[in-house]
Amino acid sequence: MRDPGAAQLPVAYRECRQIAAAHGRTYFLATRLLSAERRPAVHALYAFARTVDDIVDRADVIEGTLDPAAIDHRVEDCAGLLDRIEKQLRSRLEGNPLPEQIGEKRDRILLALTDTIERYDIAHQHFWTFMDAMRMDIVGTKQYRDRYATMAELREYMCGSAAAIGLQLLPVLGTVVPVAEAEPAAAALGEAFQLTNFLRDVAEDLDRGRVYLPADELAAFGVDHDLLVHCHRTRRTDQRMRRALANLIAINRDIYRVADRGIDLLEPRVRPAIRAASTLYAGILDEIEHFDYAIFAHRMVVPRRRRIRVAAAEFAGALRRAPRP
Known part of the structure; x- marks a missing residue:
């Protein structure tokens, strides 16, 4: 199974590499010791984790700067975005039509991630476990x-x-x-x-x-x-x-x-x-x-x-x- 957007894979992997280089100095330096064919997969995994973490950080900023009513609404948006990301990833991995677009950058990261998961046969459960932990960091979720x-x-x-x-x-x-x-x-x-x-x-x-x-x-x-x-x-x-x-x-x-x-x-x-x-x-x-x-x-x-x-x-x-x- 290959995503119809596979032609965009080189762009997607380049974007993941840029994210890893910009935000994970120690991590990115270590990946330079890997063989060239493995680096894009590691960058894709990092970019996905970073993208989700940034959403959690955004929820923190919202909580600290807005009035309570706005906090409830905007934090709910962040938790909802995590749900939509997981839903799209599940859909991609199951070969179903995508439920919705979640933004060009995130769509490209998920494209590279899906390719990495399929290429290396990574157990899907590790990603759902990760997403559940991230919900523990967002105020208002039942897991917080x-x-x-x-x-x-x-x-x-x-x-x-x-x-x-x-x-x-x-x-x-x-x-x-x-x-x-x-x-x-x-x-x-x-x-x-x-x-x-x-x-x-x-x-x-x-x-x-x-x-x-x-x-x-x-x-x-x-x-x-x-x-x-x-x-x-x-x-x-x-x-x-x-x-x-x-x-x-x-x-x-x-x-x-x-x-x-x-x-x-x-x-x-x-x-x-x-x-x-x-x-x-x-x-x-x-x-x-x-x-x-x-x-x-x-x-x-x-x-x-x-x-x-x-x-x-x-x-x-x-x-x-x-x-x-």
Whole structure:
């Protein structure tokens, strides 16, 4: 089955690449280590996730700037748009006529995504799980949550928001074992990246009315919501918060270790890219520690020189390990 718009595929994939280059610096750099035929599929998966995430972010902006009546209407529009995107994706995958157009850019992204799903036989359920998690971030939906009491609760959310992304990517990357055997590590890598984001973005998430760090893990070190708000307002990290962050970073690194053990289950030629992505994203944790957990003062990023150095080292290693002609 091929979409009638297949002639537009090159344009659609180019647009996905532009989105990945503009918004996912670490992610995009790592994809440069992949073979040329795999990169468009990875860009399509990223562009789709980014498109949905932007809709969720728009709902946050609406909630913070409009009167209550307008908020209800406009947020409902955002949730409805997610429903329409899922409906169109399901229709494409089932080979049915499209229910409606959702905007030229989104239509092209879905065109590239559908082609990627079909080409690599990616399980459809990973996309529905992802969409359900995204609805948990929109006020007014029945799934909405802005707090997580325990790590177990947070991991339920990350199952859709992060682990599902790893599982979507796995068939594109390829494995040397049955795919099911590599899935736990792929899911763990998605979770590891997501938890790193949550640790880096505490201040931004507070601005959006959310706390993703588990309440029980914070409470163990005397941190509650009021203290988080105080740290954000003063842009200073309380000593109790430092200890809580150190503990959560240790938990995060444990998840990376689970994920990294699965890299050798991937096809050899994609391992450098995934190893680089894991190293670079975990590097954000190093930056948090290096700057004494000052996550409320500035956004932690891996310096560009380090990103290039890690990518170059993995590329050189891949050349050394490549079989001789």
